[in-house]
Amino acid sequence: xxxxxxxxxxxxxxxxxxxxxxxxxxxxxxxxxxxxxxxxxxxxxxxxxxxxxxxxxxxxxxxxxxxxxxxxxxxxxxxxxxxxxxxxxxxxxxxxxxxxxxxxxxxxxxxxxxxxxxxxxxxxxxxxxxxxxxxxxxxxxxxxxxxxxxxxxxxxxxxxxxxxxxxxxxxxxxxxxxxxxxxxxxxxxxxxxxxxxxxxxxxxxxxxxxxxxxxxxxxxxxxxxxxxxxxxxxxxxxxxxxxxxxxxxxxxxxxxxxxxxxxxxxxxxxxxx
Amino acid sequence: xxxxxxxxxxxxxxxxxxxxxxxxxxxxxxxxxxxxxxxxxxxxxxxxxxxxxxxxxxxxxxxxxxxxxxxxxxxxxxxxxxxxxxxxxxxxxxxxxxxxxxxxxxxxxxxxxxxxxxxxxxxxxxxxxxxxxxxxxxxxxxxxxxxxxxxxxxxxxxxxxxxxxxxxxxxxxxxxxxxxxxxxxxxxxxxxxxxxxxxxxxxxxxxxxxxxxxxxxxxxxxxxxxxxxxxxxxxxxxxxxxxxxxxxxxxxxxxxxxxxxxxxxxxxxxxxxxxxxxxxxxxxxxxxxxxxxxxxxxxxxxxxxxxxxxxxxx
Numbered sequence: 001x002x003x004x005x006x007x008x009x010x011x012x013x014x015x016x017x018x019x020x021x022x023x024x025x026x027x028x029x030x031x032x033x034x035x036x037x038x039x040x041x042x043x044x045x046x047x048x049x050x051x052x053x054x055x056x057x058x059x060x061x062x063x064x065x066x067x068x069x070x071x072x073x074x075x076x077x078x079x080x081x082x083x084x085x086x087x088x089x090x091x092x093x094x095x096x097x098x099x100x101x102x103x104x105x106x107x108x109x110x111x112x113x114x115x116x117x118x119x120x121x122x123x124x125x126x127x128x129x130x131x132x133x134x135x136x137x138x139x140x141x142x143x144x145x146x147x148x149x150x151x152x153x154x155x156x157x158x159x160x161x162x163x164x165x166x167x168x169x170x171x172x173x174x175x176x177x178x179x180x181x182x183x184x185x186x187x188x189x190x191x192x193x194x195x196x197x198x199x200x201x202x203x204x205x206x207x208x209x210x211x212x213x214x215x216x217x218x219x220x221x222x223x224x225x226x227x228x229x230x231x232x233x234x235x236x237x238x239x240x241x242x243x244x245x246x247x248x249x250x251x252x253x254x255x256x257x258x259x260x261x262x263x264x265x266x267x268x269x270x271x272x273x
Numbered sequence: 274x275x276x277x278x279x280x281x282x283x284x285x286x287x288x289x290x291x292x293x294x295x296x297x298x299x300x301x302x303x304x305x306x307x308x309x310x311x312x313x314x315x316x317x318x319x320x321x322x323x324x325x326x327x328x329x330x331x332x333x334x335x336x337x338x339x340x341x342x343x344x345x346x347x348x349x350x351x352x353x354x355x356x357x358x359x360x361x362x363x364x365x366x367x368x369x370x371x372x373x374x375x376x377x378x379x380x381x382x383x384x385x386x387x388x389x390x391x392x393x394x395x396x397x398x399x400x401x402x403x404x405x406x407x408x409x410x411x412x413x414x415x416x417x418x419x420x421x422x423x424x425x426x427x428x429x430x431x432x433x434x435x436x437x438x439x440x441x442x443x444x445x446x447x448x449x450x451x452x453x454x455x456x457x458x459x460x461x462x463x464x465x466x467x468x469x470x471x472x473x474x475x476x477x478x479x480x481x482x483x484x485x486x487x488x489x490x491x492x493x494x495x496x497x498x499x500x501x502x503x504x505x506x507x508x509x510x511x512x513x514x515x516x517x518x519x520x521x522x523x524x525x526x527x528x529x530x531x532x533x534x535x536x537x538x539x540x541x542x543x544x545x546x547x548x549x550x551x552x553x554x555x556x557x558x559x560x561x562x563x564x565x566x567x568x569x570x571x572x573x574x575x576x577x578x579x580x581x582x583x584x585x586x587x
Contacts, residue, residue, distance in 0.1 A: 172517050172528070175514035175515070
């Protein structure tokens with residue numbers, strides 16, 4: 001009995017989720033921290049408002065928007081063709097809002113002579129076609145490839161933007177469970193190459209120029225840095241600017257919201273003019 | 274003493290209740306083991322049914338996130354055995370010597386202090402060991418290559434050796450403590466008998482005490498093996514997690530990936546809801562780990578039984 005009451009409560013909670021004082025977000029684990037920090041800040045300023053953020057992955061976020069179980073779907077990628085089609089059939093009109101950019105600097109040991117690489121060279125290093133730094137203009141030293149675990153969104157992004165669909169990472173590549181872990185392994189290992197979120201890269205490691213472009217907030221914003229992606233929040237139809245969803249997404253262009261995004265380690269979108 | 278029949282029934286009932294309670298508690302533990310085996314096997318079977326055993330046991334291509342995925346776990350099995358084997362080779366000789374030292378050589382008061390100190394090693398959380406491996410052992414190892422003959426360059430400090438050294442240290446307290454208990458259990462009579470026959474202390478140790486406690490020492494080693502094989506956090510942090518068989522296979526200075534680290538590292542991605550092959554392959558690995566410990570346990574039991582028979586003068 002108690003269980004069924006609980007379930008009923010849940011169902012009711014979902015039904016009123018779109019009401020003015022409640023907002024449900026679901027989707028990407030990459031965008032999740034932004035949404036959570038926004039929600040915390042928003043609820044502190046507007047007591048009585050209830051915002052819940054779930055992190056079930058981009059695919060599940062899209063599903064939740066399709067089924068109407070969330071007001072905003074967080075995605076670390078654009079909607080797939082199949083997802084758009086399913087929404088069209090159900091009468092859901094997805095509207096994309098870019099809330100931030102995510103960039104992955106490729107990092108090496110500070111003593112490494114190599115200044116930059118092309119995407120092609122990085123792909124060859126990670127797939128094992130290039131195994132020594134001297135092949136790309138460095139000293140004679142074996143390359144130690146370090147990757148995030150295949151579990152992470154960071155890995156997914158890197159795979160998609162650098163390696164492509166077909167490429168397989170060389171079998172001798174090491175795997176590390178966190179962004180901080182990669183940085184620590186790279187700063188300790190002379191022959192290492194790895195990648196991490198922009199917010200995790202500091203002076204203890206060296207970021208490489210990719211195709212001649214160094215990773216920075218500017219090069220991410222003008223889209224010249226190749227290993228970067230947009231982070232989205234999707235709504236069903238354009239939300240009214242003064243609605244809860246509208247003001248929530250609008251935070252990404254406010255001073256406070258941009259500060260939050262920078263703190264988490266992403267690149268904020270330009271402020272509202 | 275003569276009891277009334279009412280009193281007698283009451284006592285019988287009480288005794289029955291007590292016995293059933295104890296039986297229930299004992300069977301709960303046994304049932305828990307059976308339940309674990311059942312549920313792991315249930316989730317492992319779909320993988321074997323769908324993909325067979327050929328790729329899993331004989332292919333080295335571990336690309337679970339690729340499209341289509343490849344689940345060749347040969348290199349991962351090799352990694353587990355390599356790291357465990359090296360840890361045991363590193364930990365068993367010093368472990369047994371330490372046990373001998375404490376049971377027969379050091380003064381009683383000294384070993385009374387030493388034993389709890391060694392057992393403290395078992396109380397350190399494994400993530401702390403992993404942290405130690407990553408920040409102390411790995412950089413040290415990376416630098417130490419130039420002092421080795423031939424000026425070997427150790428390209429990466431996280432490798433099979435780093436993991437093995439730490440696993441060895443973690444297995445040490447088990448090995449020391451269990452073998453020391455076994456040596457103690459050999460008893461004073463046996464030692465005094467040997468001295469009375471004119472044997473020296475060394476002869477007594479080598480020819481009488483060690484053979485008499487061999488079964489206990491063997492179970493100590495087996496427990497150490499199981500400790501090393503099942504450890505997860507340290508290998509996830511310190512072995513490098515590269516799904517490869519080192520070249521040559523005994524090259525401990527290359528990174529390897531173990532079964533436990535793979536299960537821990539991939540579980541989040543292998544979604545239960547979708548019931549993906551990646552989810553089931555991890556259970557297949559868990560099932561294999563379970564089988565290994567089971568075989569180790571059986572081997573231990575068998576050795577102990579054989580030893581007992583021999584000591585009885587069979």
